[in-house]
Structure formats: structure tokens, C-alpha cells
Amino acid sequence: MATGRGRQLSLGRIAGIPVYVSPTWFLVAAIITFGGRDLVLDYLPELSDGGAYLVAFLFAVLLYLSVFVHELGHALTALRLGLPVRGITLHFLGGYTEIERDAPTPGRDLVVSAAGPLLSLALGGLGLLAGQAIDDRVLTFLVWELAVANLIVGVFNVLPGLPLDGGHMLRAAVWRFTGDEHRGTVVAARSGQVLAGLVLVLPFALNGGRPELFTIIWAGLVAALLWSGATQALAVGRMRARLPRLDTRTLARKAAPVAPDLPVSEAMRQAHDAGVTSLVIVDSAGRPTGIVSESAVAAIPEQRRPWVTIGQSARSLQHGLILPLDVRGDDLLKAMREMPATEYLVVDAESRVYGVLVTSDVDHALAAR
Ligand SMILES: [Zn+2]
Incomplete structure (x- = not known):
């Protein structure tokens, strides 16, 4: 959470909340634009090369817009509950919202964490419906892809392990039922470490055990982020549990x-x-x-x-x-x-x-x- 703002670009404010984008986004946008061209041409063979690149780039922008809406779901819910929001940052694999939780309660944590994925899943469902009502082929393709992207963002984020939203929800639930915040953190962080392991082996379980190199690299990247986030949450939780000793x-x-x-x-x-x-x-x-x-x-x-x-x-x-x-x-x-x-x-x-x-x-x- 406490990352410096040195290498982030400011995009301005929305509802008083500063929004930043990490320059790594441009790298991902480039990968999607160039890697997505063939996929676009598969569905829309009538497009020119330039048209296919443009549609792929549009998809990259719309994908980030979805992530941004997801984060906005967290941020606005937090503001609603009286929790100050320090900012929203979009980075190469998604985004995060910095919320000050001075007087945390499991109930508020649960609602703030659930708001993002709920919004993503709702947008995904709406997109699927809208895709059927549109005539234009390019527009239908984009709306359809966007719906799928939102569903992926929504489903991935409710997986029950820290640092994902689902992990925060699990943590809040365990905290609520046991009355022990630290136990909630340990359960959700351990679960996050297990998830990281699963993400790593998933490509080998699918695709008949012979995944493509790109899939392995991608899964490795996601697993590494999950693992480091879960491990960090565990360390912070342990430290917080020791704070009463500081007398x-x-x-x-x-x-x-x-x-x-x-x-x-x-x-x-x-x-x-x-x-x-x-x-x-x-x-x-x-x-x-x-x-x-x-x-x-x-x-x-x-x-x-x-x-x-x-x-x-x-x-x-x-x-x-x-x-x-x-x-x-x-x-x-x-x-x-x-x-x-x-x-x-x-x-x-x-x-x-x-x-x-x-x-x-x-x-x-x-x-x-
Ligand atoms: Zn989220």
C-alpha cells in the first residue's frame, strides 16, 4: 500500500479522489494492442490491419476503464461510510484504492471490499445483455470483450485470499465470527498463499498439461503478485498483533x-x-x-x-x-x-x-x- 508516487502519472481527481496511473500501463496497452490484432481479425476479418490494431487498443483502454470503475466502487463506498480515501492507482495488472481505516470494523471492511467486485460483475452482466441488442459488428465485439473482461475482473477479485477483495471479505468474516482481527488476517493471508500456488499450477492442469510459454509467464507473474501480497499482509498482521506490547x-x-x-x-x-x-x-x-x-x-x-x-x-x-x-x-x-x-x-x-x-x-x- 505504502508505495511512493515517484513514478506515477496523475490523471486528476474524481469526487475529490486523486487518480494515478503507473507508466507500466502503457507497456500492457502495447502488449494488448499488438498481441490482440490476430484475435480481432479472427472475429472481424473485414477489418484492415490498422483497424484491427485500433480495436485492440480501444479494448485496452476500455479494460482499464473497467478496472477504474471497479476501484471507484471501493472508493465511493468507503467515502459513503465516512472513511477517507487517499487515492486510486491503476497499475499493470489492475488497480488499488488507498483507504484510511482508522477505526476498522469487520462490517465496514466487508462492504467496502465487496463493492468493487459487485460493480464489475454487474457491468459484466449488463455488457452481455447489451451485446445482444447491438447490430454493429465492431461495437458488439468490443462490448462483448468488455463484458468478459469485467466478469474476469469480478470473479478473480472475489477469490478468497489476500491481497484480493475476496481475501478482505474472508478476513472480515472470520474477524466477525471469532472477534479476533488477527486470526482473520492469518486465515485470509494463508489462503492467499494457497491461491498463489494454485494459479502457478493451473496452466499445467488445463491445456492437457502443455501450456504455452506466454501462459506460464503470465500465471507466474500473477502468482508472484498474489504470494507477495499475501505474505506482506501476514507480516503486517503479525506486527499489528504485537502493537499492544509497545507500552x-x-x-x-x-x-x-x-x-x-x-x-x-x-x-x-x-x-x-x-x-x-x-x-x-x-x-x-x-x-x-x-x-x-x-x-x-x-x-x-x-x-x-x-x-x-x-x-x-x-x-x-x-x-x-x-x-x-x-x-x-x-x-x-x-x-x-x-x-x-x-x-x-x-x-x-x-x-x-x-x-x-x-x-x-x-x-x-x-x-x-
Ligand atoms: Zn477490488
């Missing part, structure tokens, strides 16, 4: 207050006597002004330590380096992301020094099983 109160190390003009050797002796590893610089009134960086102290050679003041190894306390005691979980990670540092000062409700939060301790808490 500033228990993670913060005890710290000793020291005056800035104290020699490093003396400050370290005081820390040792107090049984702490972290030092906080305080002014004459006892107010904290800086945090001593452990790595900066460690970098000072032993024989220089009596001659260097501890204040020189401290980072002065800018705004983001002070964390209140009650910040935890996701909020703690957000605060740390806003102001990356190796150490943070933790203060209690009266702004007194509680301790020092060391970033590596947070990493360990997240990584531990």
Missing part, C-alpha cells in the same frame, strides 16, 4: 539526571552507581535539556573521557524527542516515525523525567515472538 511505561529504561558540564567518565560512574544505562542532561533547576546518546559516548576513547563533558555527547531536546508516558502502540510508532532518533525522553504527566525510550528496545519488542 512506553514498560519499555522505557530508567535514566540518571546529570549536569551538562560533568566529565563523561564521572557521568558514567554515576550512571553505573545508579544501576542505569541512560543519562538525561538537566539544567540547574532539574529540567531536562538533552538526552545522552549511548553510541556517542561509546565512541569516545577511554583516555579522553575525563576531559570531555557529557553535554557534548547529548542531543538537545527538540519537540519530537519528548514522549508522554501514556503514548503506546500505533501512536508510539507514528510519533517515532515523525522524528526518527535512537533515543527519546519519556516524561510523566507533570513533565518530570520518567526514563529514556531506546529505539532498539522498541524494535526488539516488535520482532520478538
